[in-house]
Amino acid sequence: MRIVAERAGVAVSSVSRVLSGHEDVSSVMRNRVLDAVAAIGYERDLLAQSLRTGATYSVGFVAIDVANPVIALNAAGAESLFRDAGYGLLISSSGGDPDLDLHYLRHFEQRRVDGMILSLAHENNPDTLALLRQLSTPLALIDRTLPREIPASAVLHDHATGIDAAVADLAGRGHTRFALVNGAPHVRPSKERARALRRAVRAAGGEPVTVKARAYSAEHGYTTTMSFLAARPRPTVLFVGGNQILAGALRALAEEGVRIPEDMEVVTFDKVALSDFLRPPLGFVTRDPRGAGRLAAELLLEQFDGAEPRTVTVPTAYEPAPR
Amino acid sequence: MRIVAERAGVAVSSVSRVLSGHEDVSSVMRNRVLDAVAAIGYERDLLAQSLRTGATYSVGFVAIDVANPVIALNAAGAESLFRDAGYGLLISSSGGDPDLDLHYLRHFEQRRVDGMILSLAHENNPDTLALLRQLSTPLALIDRTLPREIPASAVLHDHATGIDAAVADLAGRGHTRFALVNGAPHVRPSKERARALRRAVRAAGGEPVTVKARAYSAEHGYTTTMSFLAARPRPTVLFVGGNQILAGALRALAEEGVRIPEDMEVVTFDKVALSDFLRPPLGFVTRDPRGAGRLAAELLLEQFDGAEPRTVTVPTAYEPAPR
DNA sequence: GTCAGTTCTGGAATCGTATCCAGTCCGTCG
DNA sequence: CGACGGACTGGATACGATTCCAGAACTGAC
Structure with missing residues (x-):
């Protein structure tokens, strides 16, 4: 900046004013400075700028x-x-x-x-x-x-909108036993999903929903799905709290030979790329x-x-x- | 930093030396400074540091x-x-x-x-x-x-290792007509994949490989796969240059009712989460x-x-x- | 006791910019 | 004609650290 100032024959402060688009700058000044800047190929240092301005x-x-x-x-x-x-x-x-x-x-x-x-x-x-x-x-x-x-x-x-629609669809087809393999417990999506699902199923006259929250991991998906499959009576709808969990859940379902959708229906949160080509067929609660x-x-x-x-x-x- | 210096009763430069782990600092000095730092809860400003040191x-x-x-x-x-x-x-x-x-x-x-x-x-x-x-x-x-x-x-x-193995497998099962829906042309993966596939198929005695490169997009995957499907004779192996392209390619294959692997085999680059649960069954060339x-x-x-x-x-x- | 050599410390300069303040110049108005 | 306000400009200072340099204090050797 000092070099630009010298080349333009003006003060450093004036160069700064021109470059930061300040009001009180004559057009002569502006041109002289901009010419010098162009000639040298100067660019302001973002670091120094930040130090000075705080942004x-x-x-x-x-x-x-x-x-x-x-x-x-x-x-x-x-x-x-x-x-x-x-x-x-x-x-x-x-x-x-x-x-x-x-x-x-x-x-x-x-x-x-x-x-x-x-x-x-x-x-x-x-x-x-x-x-x-x-x-x-x-x-x-x-x-x-x-x-x-x-x-x-x-x-x-608003997780409830998607969940309400899902439960309406499934309950309408006769399902009453819902389970949720939930993600990490101390974050809003998990809390909201559990809350919304419980409320929706209760409203639809289903049985109390089983929820197990742990982590957004395939391992949790696998073990928890296994435990749900071992329950008697088995839930007939499995909600899955996200992609990572889904990988484990699908593995468990495949290993146990669960037929989908005949034995159980699966709804997962979030569509990702290629979701359309996943087998078994899944329902989705989606967001953007x-x-x-x-x-x-x-x-x-x-x-x-x-x-x-x-x-x-x-x-x-x-x-x-x-x- | 000045405040720390005052509180410790030393010079600013000494505080800096202590905090930047400089050699020549007495242990008395070090302790005084560190105490003051702890008392105030002071943290160095990365910005000022960067301006001065260049890092x-x-x-x-x-x-x-x-x-x-x-x-x-x-x-x-x-x-x-x-x-x-x-x-x-x-x-x-x-x-x-x-x-x-x-x-x-x-x-x-x-x-x-x-x-x-x-x-x-x-x-x-x-x-x-x-x-x-x-x-x-x-x-x-x-x-x-x-x-x-x-x-x-x-x-x-080293794209060749995976591609060689794939071609060896497929050619060994009688395939001779290979096609590649390639990604953006001006980057190494696309270039290497086209080169390696051509070389491997030639070495295996197959016919010249058809390659169409355009972009890493589902749209390219769709239209280009469609054009491959329209070709006579049709290729019997389709290589797909990545996930985005795959989405379009699978849609095209589904629309045309292509049976996989009976009518055509499909190999795609990169496994992503849940790839194991994709239908139709796909071969993969993977990396880490x-x-x-x-x-x-x-x-x-x-x-x-x-x-x-x-x-x-x-x-x-x-x-x-x-x- | 003196001197050289270490070891440690403080003061000042510097990194590259923005902005406050004071001052110049000019035009206008009464 | 003087005062005043507005439009510009330059110089100095600050942002918050690092580092050079010089000096103080101490050590050991002769």
Whole structure:
């Protein structure tokens, strides 16, 4: 910048004013500076800029696993918006470990990110909450809830819509015994799914729903499905809390020779690529993860512009198994 | 830092020395400073540190689409290593557009990242190459090649091993007419796959292989598969260049009522989650994307430590379709 | 006791930018 | 004609760290 200033024969401060689009700059000045900039091929240093202004033009995404298709789509959706706004997106994978949640929160804080998108592994972890309470960084949650005193925007999925439709379909065809292999217990999607499913089945006159929550893992899917299959009477509808779990659940069903849909119907959460070609035929409760990511980015950008945090609810839908 | 210094009754420079693990620090000094740091809960500002030292502890990942399972696994693999080393990973999605490649390269350059992982959309684009030539940032490529004068580490997949095994299996069962729905033409995987498949089929005495390269998209998969199905004589083996393409290819095969494996056998590149439960039954040429990402990160960290760029080749394998 | 050599410490400069403040110049109005 | 306000500009300072340099204190050797 100093070199540009010398070449243009003006002060450094004037160069800065031109480049940051300040008001009070004569057009002569502007041209001289811009010419010098073009001649040298100068670009402002984002780092120095950040140090001075406090804005880093970067956002951190705290997630359970970026390799999970749903989260990857969240990230891609957010990224597409941030790109146009000049923001960089930093990713992370906690692997479901609340300590890593904490690690990344601190890491991003230390990086002075302008905002964070949060899909925490554990939304009730006291250490995490304590840290968040003393953080002044704008936040956007994706399907998570925090205590009211922590200000944050949120994109929430209305899991009930999809689940209600699914239960209506299945109960209408005579099913009464439902089970749910749920994901990690301390996050909103699991809580909401269990709640919504229980309510819907009760409303439809079914028997109390069996729910086992543990983790978003194939192993949990396998062992828990096995235990459901061993129960007498067996449930006739199995809800599966996501892709990772589904892999294990399908393996268990195949090993036990369960015929689908004759012996049991299976509904899973989230469609991923190629879901249409999975056998056995599955029902799906779907959402729009790319859209949710984009929305979270939008809510964050809003806050950067001074808006208050707000919550947006987006729907889920039911897609019955092909017959 | 000044506050810490005052509280400890020492100079700012001494605080810095203690915190950056400098040699010449007495243990008295160290303790006084560390006590003060603990008392205040002070953390160094990474931004100011970066401005002064030139190291940002961040790495940019230029990729075609972070939502693609293979690339998401690359990212996750790299991230897990970077986490321990204290680096942050910035992501991007070019969507196959070479201009966005360029955009992100510039963006990351401006961010002064310490290194970049590159899965470019187009490895021959002159503008991209020109930029890379004048860049001094350490690079690690994932299955891409650049002109020799651009120094870069690389993780290369040996596509031939998996393809050779596949062709040996299929040719051994009498197949002679092979076709390949290939991905984007200007990147190494597509080039290598076409080359390796042609060579393997020729070696096995089959007919010349038909290859159509266009993009990593379902649409390309659909239309190109349709055109292959219309050919007379039809190929009896279809190789599919990746998940996105596969979605379109399977749709085309289903619409045309092609029986698999009776009428045609299908081999696709990369197994993704739930691949085991796809119908029709598919053969796979597999690689380890998470491992590749981790390796790329390793090669980059090596360079940060002063090592020269180097190239590592990792194998692919063949998994025949279940029968 | 002196001197050289270590070991440790403090002060100042620096990284590259944004912004406050003061000052110049000019036009306008009364 | 003087005062005033507005439009620009330059210089200095700050953001928060690292690092160079010089000096203080101490050690050991002669």
